[in-house]
Amino acid sequence: MRLGRSLLGRPGRNRWIRCGVGVVLAVLAAGAVLVARSPIPAGTWLRHPRASFLLAQGLNPHPVRLVRPPVAPLSAMARLGRRIFFDPSLSASGRLSCSSCHSPAHAYGPPGALPAMFGGPHLTRQGVRAVPSLMYLERQPNFSVGPDNEENETITLAQLAARGQRAPRATKTAQATAAAAANLVPQGGLFWDGRANTLQDQAMGPLLSPFEMDGGSIARVAGLLAHAPYADRFVRLFGASIFASPTMTVAEALFAVARYEIEDPAFHPYTSRYDVWLEGKARLTQAELRGYLLFNNPRKGDCAACHLDQPTPDGRPPLFTDHQYEALGVPRNPALRVNRDPAYFDLGICGPYRTDMAKDTAYCGMFLTPTLRNVATRHVFFHNGVYHSLRQVLDFYDFRDTDPGRIYPRGADGRIAKFNDLPARDRANVDRVDPPFTLRRGDRAPLSAAEERDIVAFLGALTDGYRPKPAH
Numbered sequence: 001m002r003l004g005r006s007l008l009g010r011p012g013r014n015r016w017i018r019c020g021v022g023v024v025l026a027v028l029a030a031g032a033v034l035v036a037r038s039p040i041p042a043g044t045w046l047r048h049p050r051a052s053f054l055l056a057q058g059l060n061p062h063p064v065r066l067v068r069p070p071v072a073p074l075s076a077m078a079r080l081g082r083r084i085f086f087d088p089s090l091s092a093s094g095r096l097s098c099s100s101c102h103s104p105a106h107a108y109g110p111p112g113a114l115p116a117m118f119g120g121p122h123l124t125r126q127g128v129r130a131v132p133s134l135m136y137l138e139r140q141p142n143f144s145v146g147p148d149n150e151e152n153e154t155i156t157l158a159q160l161a162a163r164g165q166r167a168p169r170a171t172k173t174a175q176a177t178a179a180a181a182a183n184l185v186p187q188g189g190l191f192w193d194g195r196a197n198t199l200q201d202q203a204m205g206p207l208l209s210p211f212e213m214d215g216g217s218i219a220r221v222a223g224l225l226a227h228a229p230y231a232d233r234f235v236r237l238f239g240a241s242i243f244a245s246p247t248m249t250v251a252e253a254l255f256a257v258a259r260y261e262i263e264d265p266a267f268h269p270y271t272s273r274y275d276v277w278l279e280g281k282a283r284l285t286q287a288e289l290r291g292y293l294l295f296n297n298p299r300k301g302d303c304a305a306c307h308l309d310q311p312t313p314d315g316r317p318p319l320f321t322d323h324q325y326e327a328l329g330v331p332r333n334p335a336l337r338v339n340r341d342p343a344y345f346d347l348g349i350c351g352p353y354r355t356d357m358a359k360d361t362a363y364c365g366m367f368l369t370p371t372l373r374n375v376a377t378r379h380v381f382f383h384n385g386v387y388h389s390l391r392q393v394l395d396f397y398d399f400r401d402t403d404p405g406r407i408y409p410r411g412a413d414g415r416i417a418k419f420n421d422l423p424a425r426d427r428a429n430v431d432r433v434d435p436p437f438t439l440r441r442g443d444r445a446p447l448s449a450a451e452e453r454d455i456v457a458f459l460g461a462l463t464d465g466y467r468p469k470p471a472h
């Protein structure tokens with residue numbers, strides 16, 4: 001386990017990327033000084049007059065052009081997938097479709113504040129994990145344990161703006177590659193534990209799972225598809241013999257759902273106010289700008305170390321995840337029925353829902369870093385749905401180590417039950433190397449209440465659907 005930890009230990013996580021971000025942050029910090037103090041220090045004006053001026057207006061001093069996925073009409077395959085995605089008749093209850101849990105009105109995440117959704121024939125079986133958003137999975141790499149993935153290459157806004165975006169994807173320098181290679185981390189994959197790689201593989205799970213749509217058998221689902229109002233589309237796409245093989249029918253149906261999730265721009269619009277701000281066409285409020293700085297500051301939130309917020313070198317918008325896994329040690333959620341059994345633990349990568357890595361105990365307790373795009377539309381946070389507001393999430397990052405009594409309950413022995421959602425043997429896997437998790441009990445909390453509010457304000461700027469006002 002110690003070997004595992006030394007491999008995983010990453011005080012240098014993304015540092016080579018982030019020292020560049022520092023350049024732009026220095027400029028931004030100048031702006032923050034402006035915001036925080038009045039009168040404005042003259043030196044700041046002299047050094048970065050234009051940048052400070054723009055920042056004081058809430059504008060990005062280094063606008064970039066973002067490269068969004070091309071928008072094209074949905075293929076016939078994707079249109080079939082859309083019908084299946086919204087079809088409750090495939091579930092045992094007749095009331096649950098993919099969209100019941102992955103609600104289009106809620107960034108394809110859970111529609112309410114329940115920690116887990118109910119499924120099964122009578123919708124009485126509670127799930128075991130919070131429903132993740134289905135947005136922004138089009139760039140999710142496959143699961144692997146290895147060096148940093150390409151999606152994690154980011155660039156500072158100043159560098160990107162200066163390049164005029166003519167340059168192709170930057171080739172990594174030898175140094176950067178060596179740094180990344182030393183950084184062997186589990187990353188990529190779908191679900192909180194990465195147990196599926198493709199959207200197609202993934203969709204079989206909920207369709208048949210007794211806790212979800214509970215479709216029964218492949219034969220039963222294939223029979224329902226053969227009699228669905230859209231059955232003729234199967235014949236048109238796959239030929240008249242398609243319904244002769246139930247396995248083929250379901251495989252093609254799942255492929256169609258995957259095409260829908262990949263093709264429909266609603267799953268990856270990149271239209272948050274932050275995206276438009278990156279392009280220099282929207283303003284952030286002063287609270288949001290302060291939140292942005294705190295989000296990036298390694299001595300404050302350090303959120304951007306894992307929730308990457310800078311574009312890639314070829315101008316693709318940031319995903320707010322590095323696709324890597326971490327054991328954060330979030331508190332146990334007593335509202336989950338599975339947790340009534342004190343011997344039950346959800347260990348993420350090493351089980352129980354993923355079975356191929358059960359022996360890799362260094363990864364027990366690790367869960368995928370989710371995107372923070374549209375996170376303000378959620379009412380359920382973390383893999384076990386233990387929190388219901390962003391304020392609670394921020395308190396977790398702020399006080400997990402500095403004041404754990406605010407985060408964890410007391411055990412039978414009267415002591416604070418820190419990391420109570422992991423068995424004692426796996427608690428050594430919890431991240432203590434990435435700030436803010438390097439602090440100790442009694443240390444000053446890295447964020448004040450006002451700073452937490454600023455970060456929450458910034459997260460609110462990550463919600464899609466912002467339309468720039470027409471210029472006059």
Ligand code: HEC
Pocket residue numbers: 085096097098099100101102117118119127128129130131132133134137189190191192193199202203206207211212213257353
């Ligand atoms: C009863 C609620 C429910 C239904 C219905 C449901 N899902 Fe999910 N979905 C979940 C939960 C919970 C997870 C996370 C499970 C885990 O990590 O173990 C999930 C995860 C996913 C993921 C992985 C997302 C990620 O960020 O890794 C995809 C993709 C997905 N579901 C697609 C679908 C599709 C397609 C359907 C319909 C065929 C569907 N889901 C139906 C609850 C549901």
Ligand code: HEC
Pocket residue numbers: 295300301302303304305306307324325326327328329330367368369370371372375378380381382383384390393394397431434435436455
């Ligand atoms: C060391 C990497 C790391 C750092 C630093 C980090 N996060 Fe996270 N974040 C994660 C992981 C991993 C999860 C999922 C953990 C889980 O569910 O067990 C997560 C989950 C979240 C969630 C819940 C999202 C959801 O859909 O449930 C929010 C919100 C969040 N982080 C915000 C922040 C903010 C704000 C900061 C800075 C104060 C921050 N994170 C710093 C790795 C990190």
